[in-house]
Amino acid sequence: MGLPEPTTSRELLPALAxxxxxxLWRAAARVTAELGTRLPAGVDIHAYAALLALAGGATRSQQAIAAMVDVSRTTxxxxxxxxxxxxxxxxxxxxDDRRSYALTRTPEGAAAARGWRRHAEDLEDALTAxxxxxxREDLRRLLLGIVAGELSPDTPEPLLESLGFLITRAHQRMHRAYAAALEALRxxxxxxxxxxxxxxxxxxPQAELGRQLGVSGASVVQMVDxxxxxxxxxRRRLETDRRTQVLHLVQPEAGEVLAEATRIAESTAAERLGGIDAAQARRLVLLLQRxxxxx
Structure with a gap:
C-alpha cells in the first residue's frame, strides 16, 4: 500500500494539527506501525488484499491487482x-491477453483469506480502540467519500470496510497531488x-524535530540535508555544547517558500476533499486527530 515509515509518536504540533x-500522513504512519506489531508471522497484508481481489473465481493480471489494492508493481x-x-x-x-499471464485463487488461497481476515479485523479493532x-463508521464513510472516485468498481467489500486501507489510499491520493504541486518550489x-x-x-535540535514530526532520526537527517x-x-552548533546541532531557517527564503507551500497545501486539500462538504471535512480532521x- 505504499505506507510511510512506522512511528510510535502520538504528538501533534498545533501548527500542523x-x-x-x-x-493523513501521520494516520498512515500509525497504520504501518500497527501492521508491524499486530499481525502474526506469515500474515502479509498485501497478500491478503491480493487474495481478496481474486475472490469469487476472478482472474486478474498482476497489474490490475496492484491498481486495485494500491501497491507498487514491484511489491x-x-x-x-x-x-x-x-x-x-x-x-x-x-x-484479456493470451500472450501474458494472470492470477487465480486456489482453494487453499480461499481458506487462507478466510483465516487471515480475523487478523485483519483484529488490526482494525486495535487502530480504533x-x-x-x-x-468508526463515520470515519470510514468520510474517507470513502474522498477516495471513492478512484476505487475500482469491483473493489472487495472487506477493503471498503477497512480503515487501514482507506486511510492509506486517501494519504497516497493527497500526497501525490501535493508533491506534484510543490515541484515548482523544489x-x-x-x-x-x-x-x-x-x-x-x-x-x-534534529532529535526534537523528529519527535515533533514522528519520524526517525535517519529521515530527519535526509530531510534537513x-x-x-x-x-x-x-545547521549550527550550540556554543554551550558543540556536540549538538540546532536547525535554523534561512530567511527570507524559507518564509517565502513556506508561505507559498501553505497556500498550495490549502488548495490541494480543498480539491482532494471535494467529495465531502466543509462540515464533513472538519469532522474528518477531528476524527483523524484522535x-x-x-x-
Whole structure:
C-alpha cells in the first residue's frame, strides 16, 4: 500500500494539527506501525488484499491487482511470487491477453483469506480502540467519500470496510497531488512539515524535530540535508555544547517558500476533499486527530 515509515509518536504540533494532508500522513504512519506489531508471522497484508481481489473465481493480471489494492508493481511481483510458491494462487493465461499471464485463487488461497481476515479485523479493532462503532463508521464513510472516485468498481467489500486501507489510499491520493504541486518550489510534502515546525518552534535540535514530526532520526537527517542543499535550512552548533546541532531557517527564503507551500497545501486539500462538504471535512480532521493521538 505504499505506507510511510512506522512511528510510535502520538504528538501533534498545533501548527500542523488541522492540516488534512499532515493528519493523513501521520494516520498512515500509525497504520504501518500497527501492521508491524499486530499481525502474526506469515500474515502479509498485501497478500491478503491480493487474495481478496481474486475472490469469487476472478482472474486478474498482476497489474490490475496492484491498481486495485494500491501497491507498487514491484511489491505486487513479490507478493505474487510468494502466493504462487505457497500454492495460494496459480498463474493462468490472461483471458484479456493470451500472450501474458494472470492470477487465480486456489482453494487453499480461499481458506487462507478466510483465516487471515480475523487478523485483519483484529488490526482494525486495535487502530480504533477508543472509537465508538458510530465514530468508526463515520470515519470510514468520510474517507470513502474522498477516495471513492478512484476505487475500482469491483473493489472487495472487506477493503471498503477497512480503515487501514482507506486511510492509506486517501494519504497516497493527497500526497501525490501535493508533491506534484510543490515541484515548482523544489521541495516535497515532508519538507513542508519541517519548515512549518521550525517556524512554529524556532531553532531546535534534529532529535526534537523528529519527535515533533514522528519520524526517525535517519529521515530527519535526509530531510534537513535536502533543505540545506536548497538553501532553506542550516545547521549550527550550540556554543554551550558543540556536540549538538540546532536547525535554523534561512530567511527570507524559507518564509517565502513556506508561505507559498501553505497556500498550495490549502488548495490541494480543498480539491482532494471535494467529495465531502466543509462540515464533513472538519469532522474528518477531528476524527483523524484522535486516530493519530490515541494511546
Amino acid at each position: 488541522d492540516a488534512p494532508g499532515h493528519l 505486487m511481483v513479490r507478493v505474487a511470487a510468494d502466493l504462487t510458491e505457497q500454492r495460494l494462487v496459480e498463474r493462468v493465461r490472461n483471458p 477508543g472509537f465508538t462503532p458510530a465514530e 521541495i516535497e510534502p515532508r519538507h513542508f512539515g519541517v519548515l512549518t515546525t521550525l517556524t512554529s518552534l524556532g531553532p531546535v 535536502d533543505l540545506e542543499a536548497r538553501g532553506l535550512v542550516e 486516530f493519530v493521538t490515541a494511546p
